[in-house]
Each structure stands twice: as C-alpha cells, then as structure tokens.
Amino acid sequence: EDKVVQSPLSLVVHEGDTVTLNCSYEVTNFRSLLWYKQEKKAPTFLFMLTSSGIEKKSGRLSSILDKKELFSILNITATQTGDSAVYLCAVADRGSTLGRLYFGRGTQLTVWP
Amino acid sequence: SAVISQKPSRDICQRGTSLTIQCQVDSQVTMMFWYRQQPGQSLTLIATANQGSEATYESGFVIDKFPISRPNLTFSTLTVSNMSPEDSSIYLCSVPGQGIYNEQFFGPGTRLTVL
Numbered sequence: 425e426d427k428v429v430q431s432p433l434s435l436v437v438h439e440g441d442t443v444t445l446n447c448s449y450e451v452t453n454f455r456s457l458l459w460y461k462q463e464k465k466a467p468t469f470l471f472m473l474t475s476s477g478i479e480k481k482s483g484r485l486s487s488i489l490d491k492k493e494l495f496s497i498l499n500i501t502a503t504q505t506g507d508s509a510v511y512l513c514a515v516a517d518r519g520s521t522l523g524r525l526y527f528g529r530g531t532q533l534t535v536w537p
Numbered sequence: 538s539a540v541i542s543q544k545p546s547r548d549i550c551q552r553g554t555s556l557t558i559q560c561q562v563d564s565q566v567t568m569m570f571w572y573r574q575q576p577g578q579s580l581t582l583i584a585t586a587n588q589g590s591e592a593t594y595e596s597g598f599v600i601d602k603f604p605i606s607r608p609n610l611t612f613s614t615l616t617v618s619n620m621s622p623e624d625s626s627i628y629l630c631s632v633p634g635q636g637i638y639n640e641q642f643f644g645p646g647t648r649l650t651v652l
Contacts, residue, residue, distance in 0.1 A: 428579075456640070458640060458641075460643075464646075465627050465629070465645060465646030465647075465648060466629065466643050466644065466645045466646050467580070467643045468643075469538070469634075469640060469641075469642055469643075514580075524582055524585075524595075525580075525641060527579040527580040528579055529577075529578060529579045530579065
C-alpha cells in the first residue's frame with residue numbers, strides 16, 4: 425500500500441502557466457516531507473517541510489505542508505520549458521530506519537513553448 | 538551539500554552476469570543509501586550501507602542478489618548479481634544532509650539495461 429500518493433501523474437502546460445502538484449501521505453509518525461525534481465536520472469533536492477517549517481519559497485517555486493490534512497502542494501508559477509521534469513515527493517517517518525524515505529511515483533510535468 | 542559521483546553512468550548487460558556500481562562522495566558520511574527506480578515507478582530503498590558493519594536491507598532485497606561494500610566513509614559499491622531483464626532500472630546512491638530531518642542528496646545515477 426502506497427504511503428505517498430502524488431497527483432496528477434502527468435501534466436502538460438504551456439510556458440507562462442501556473443501549475444499545482446499534489447502529494448498526500450500516510451505515515452505513522454511524520455518527520456519531514458521533501459520535494460525533488462528529477463531530470464533524466466538524478467533527483468535534485470528542492471524543498472524540505474517539517475512541523476517547524478510548513479511553507480517554503482524559492483523563486484517561482486513554492487510549497488506548503490498541511491500536517492492536519494496530510495498533504496503538500498508544490499506550486500510553479502510562470503512555468504518555463506526548463507521546468508519539464510518528474511517532480512517527486514518523499515516522506516520521512518520517525519519510526520522507520522533513520523534516513524528511510526518513502527517516495528511517490530512522481531508527476532511528469534511537460535512545459536511546451 | 539556533498540558532491541556525489543557514480544560509475545558507470547549507464548550499461549547494457551546480458552542476463553546472468555553481474556554489474557558493480559560505484560558511488561564516491563567528496564566528504565565523509567556515516568550512512569549511504571542505495572535506491573532502485575524501475576521504469577515508471579517510484580524510488581525504492583534497497584539498503585543502507587554503514588561503514589564498518591553489514592548493510593541493512595529493506596524487505597524484498599537480499600544480500601546474495603545485491604551485495605554491498607562500504608570500505609570507508611567516502612565510498613560504496615552495489616553489485617547487481619545474476620541479472621535478469623527485471624533488474625533493468627536506474628540505480629541511485631544518496632547521502633544524508635547535515636540536518637536531522639532526513640533530507641538526502643542523490644548521485645547522478647546508473648541506468649542499467651539487461652537483455
């Protein structure tokens with residue numbers, strides 16, 4: 425049973441559009457939620473959200489965490505073709521092996537010029 | 538964050554053979570992690586490699602199939618043994634960040650295709 429569910433699985437937009445990617449999770453003892461951007465092979469770290477940091481922003485990207493409703497969203501404004509990638513959400517559970525992350529399947533974002 | 542390199546970047550192998558993937562970090566780290574990403578799937582943790590002790594494997598992964606070495610605090614290898622087409626995946630190593638919240642940083646990955 426998936427602990428981390430992302431939606432939509434894929435998304436196609438045009439440059440300049442704003443997109444919202446969703447991540448819901450179910451872990452017993454939440455520690456943190458992480459967003460990654462994966463182009464080709466390697467996931468690149470974007471944000472980490474914790475109980476003490478539920479909102480993050482970096483340029484055109486922003487993310488919030490709703491610990492009560494167990495979900496997070498990643499917003500990308502004024503999208504560019506370089507934003508095309510798979511966006512991965514991962515959750516760390518305090519009860520699991522230190523370092524263990526549960527990943528969602530990702531959202532494939534395609535931005536057309 | 539640490540700089541991580543992996544070799545090989547990609548390989549095409551015949552079934553029944555074995556491939557060893559190397560992961561090098563530019564700083565000393567206690568734990569290194571090995572992940573697998575099958576086509577269209579999420580990242581799945583294979584094992585945690587600790588220096589000076591046996592690797593800790595996740596459910597569904599065994600040492601005979603995925604032996605891991607961790608000879609020092611900057612290097613680890615993962616071997617995929619007796620390969621079958623189902624082993625075709627991206628294999629990634631990662632290391633933890635400085636904080637306590639489990640952020641991890643990934644190497645560039647190895648794309649393995651088994652014929």
